[in-house]
Amino acid sequence: MNHWIIAPIVLPAVVAPFIIMVMRFHRDLQRVFSVASVVALNIIALVLLSSAMDGTISVYELGNWPAPFGIILVLDRLSAMMVMLTTVLALAVVLYAIGSGWDTRGRHFHALFQFQLMGVLGAFLTGDAFNLFVFFEVLLIASYGLMIHGGGTTRLRAGVQYVVYNLLGSSLFLIALGTLYSVTGTLNMADLAVRVAELPVEDTALLRVGAVLLLLVFAIKAAVLPLHFWLPASYANAPMPVAALFAIMSKVGAYAILRMYTLVFGPGVAITDGLVGTWLLPAALLTLAAGSFGILGSRNLARLVAFGAITSMGTLLIAISLFTPQATAAALYYAIHSTFTAALLFLIADLVLERRGGALVPTPPMAQSGLIATLFFVGAIAMAGMPPLSGFVGKLLVMDAARASSQVWAIWAVILTTSLITILGLSRAGSILFWKPHDASMAPFPRPEDEEDAADKDPLLAPEPVPGLAFVPVFALIAALVALTVLAGPVMRYTEATAAQLFAPSDYIETVLQRPGS
Amino acid sequence: MEILLASAVGILTACGIYLILRQRTFPVIIGLSLLSYAVNLFLFATGRLALNQPPILNKYADVPYTDPLPQALVLTAIVISFGMTAVVVMIALSSYLSARDDGINMTDKGGEDA
Numbered sequence: 001m002n003h004w005i006i007a008p009i010v011l012p013a014v015v016a017p018f019i020i021m022v023m024r025f026h027r028d029l030q031r032v033f034s035v036a037s038v039v040a041l042n043i044i045a046l047v048l049l050s051s052a053m054d055g056t057i058s059v060y061e062l063g064n065w066p067a068p069f070g071i072i073l074v075l076d077r078l079s080a081m082m083v084m085l086t087t088v089l090a091l092a093v094v095l096y097a098i099g100s101g102w103d104t105r106g107r108h109f110h111a112l113f114q115f116q117l118m119g120v121l122g123a124f125l126t127g128d129a130f131n132l133f134v135f136f137e138v139l140l141i142a143s144y145g146l147m148i149h150g151g152g153t154t155r156l157r158a159g160v161q162y163v164v165y166n167l168l169g170s171s172l173f174l175i176a177l178g179t180l181y182s183v184t185g186t187l188n189m190a191d192l193a194v195r196v197a198e199l200p201v202e203d204t205a206l207l208r209v210g211a212v213l214l215l216l217v218f219a220i221k222a223a224v225l226p227l228h229f230w231l232p233a234s235y236a237n238a239p240m241p242v243a244a245l246f247a248i249m250s251k252v253g254a255y256a257i258l259r260m261y262t263l264v265f266g267p268g269v270a271i272t273d274g275l276v277g278t279w280l281l282p283a284a285l286l287t288l289a290a291g292s293f294g295i296l297g298s299r300n301l302a303r304l305v306a307f308g309a310i311t312s313m314g315t316l317l318i319a320i321s322l323f324t325p326q327a328t329a330a331a332l333y334y335a336i337h338s339t340f341t342a343a344l345l346f347l348i349a350d351l352v353l354e355r356r357g358g359a360l361v362p363t364p365p366m367a368q369s370g371l372i373a374t375l376f377f378v379g380a381i382a383m384a385g386m387p388p389l390s391g392f393v394g395k396l397l398v399m400d401a402a403r404a405s406s407q408v409w410a411i412w413a414v415i416l417t418t419s420l421i422t423i424l425g426l427s428r429a430g431s432i433l434f435w436k437p438h439d440a441s442m443a444p445f446p447r448p449e450d451e452e453d454a455a456d457k458d459p460l461l462a463p464e465p466v467p468g469l470a471f472v473p474v475f476a477l478i479a480a481l482v483a484l485t486v487l488a489g490p491v492m493r494y495t496e497a498t499a500a501q502l503f504a505p506s507d508y509i510e511t512v513l514q515r516p517g518s
Numbered sequence: 519m520e521i522l523l524a525s526a527v528g529i530l531t532a533c534g535i536y537l538i539l540r541q542r543t544f545p546v547i548i549g550l551s552l553l554s555y556a557v558n559l560f561l562f563a564t565g566r567l568a569l570n571q572p573p574i575l576n577k578y579a580d581v582p583y584t585d586p587l588p589q590a591l592v593l594t595a596i597v598i599s600f601g602m603t604a605v606v607v608m609i610a611l612s613s614y615l616s617a618r619d620d621g622i623n624m625t626d627k628g629g630e631d632a
Contacts, residue, residue, distance in 0.1 A: 130591060130594075134594065134598070137598050137602070141601065141602065141605060144605055144609065148609060148612075151612075151616070152616075153613070153616045153617045154624075156609065156612055156613035156616050156617070157613050157617055157624050158624065159609050159613065160543055160606070160609055160610050160613050160622060161622065161624070163602075163605065163606045163609055164538070164543075164546055164547075164550065164606065164622070167550050167554075167599075167602055167606060168538065168550070168553070170598075170599075170602070171550075171553045171554060171556075171557045174557045174560075174561060174595055175557055175560060177561075177591075178557075178560050178561045178563075178564040178588075178591075179564070181564045181565075181587075181588070181591075182563075182564035182565075182566075185585075187587075233624065
């Protein structure tokens, strides 16, 4: 048994309480251990990726209980890719949080950060539907703490909404799981797949209800249109480095949709055939449209980037909802791109917010305006999907994959129009932020009030930024986007292999249930 | 008994949803707790209702047994919802103390522009 598979869950689970109990008053030690843990997670993710790359599916049986009875962790190409993506993103975010001093504006940032990683990585690795719920809760409860990190009235009020909305989502998740269990008598994903395929078609109304409820839950996580209301207020009011980490959280919803609706309720299963794609595709198109209008209408930089995150989820879910191997490969490529892009823009937004506040009104020039303007320009190109960065490649792949669909014209029209609206919105924001201040005829505009930093009055919690370090992760994320563009060929080969593995779930099921050649 | 349990789940859910749609955080939190009770009862019932039966297989005699897995699931769900309720109470309380207002909406300027 390959013990590396459980390492990404155990390591943060050990480091987080260690940080709380042993070094709660040692700011520098916390930083050292947190970064060390994330670096170690990166190495573990590389090991996992190299073992999954050749298409091997490895199973880790917790407590050595065999599959349908015990809880299992499963490592396949998709899980390995998502784990790698999470750890790379986490490294950038933790470095930025240290560099900007955000980790010292409240207590326990690093411990919550580790718990958050534990939940996300666990959700990617688990092979059991109830265990997926548990890891969702782990990542949510850590995210509640991170969301209100640093305090402030607006952030706390946004936090209440975020928590209430997600508690509702959790209740719905449990109802969906209960429904699935009552019909099939199992919650192991591979076993569920076997049982669902065996059920007679006329006897499955309850199962279809369960499948749709489950889709609703994941759609809440992925911020699909009718259920996206929580995202702009939460992400825009969270500390920006935390919002950058949350870029992976909406991908957890997309991952769960991809996993459950290729493995359990796959395209070949008669009872739920076409059920998901039919509903998900229009919702995803609307999500993309709503997100781009949000970008155009935002009066605040943080909200603008949050709507940008919604558009990227829209594009991603369009590709997922086609449920063909080609579209899924494109979706996975776009998932990597959009995670890095959203995180990059949130970090740049934080650089701007720290210097002049987030309101999109002309103000006097801020410090380092030229450098930040360049960074914003690169981030905006990536977000809008313009050449030469990977957003262009990603959107091209998604549109190419949509050619086989019967709704190809709707998809193309929405993607192209929203790209234009996104460019408009981003250039409007960029010119207000970076060009208007240099307009000599403009009367000086008073700096908007920052009402957030109530916690800063506590001398123990005074922010302690590390000069210069804040720019390193920003450049690193840009480098990652460039690398993703240059290495698009190898990355696409990997995602195509991943999609092929997802759409041939018999390997997964046989490996998990240990029934060779059945 | 099925009628009793089903109507209990239904009434709890209905009351929970009604309370969640209220404007102040306190009724919303009560509504979330009611909803989590409803979910717990529902999960418990997914293993089918059985009276006075052990949750253990007997390999020597063919005696009836009740499904132990939903009981374990409910236990997990209870612990999680209890912890979550504590968290949401704390966040709502600090939000109330900080804003001097326990409305759940952010209709004031804080919601749009902050």
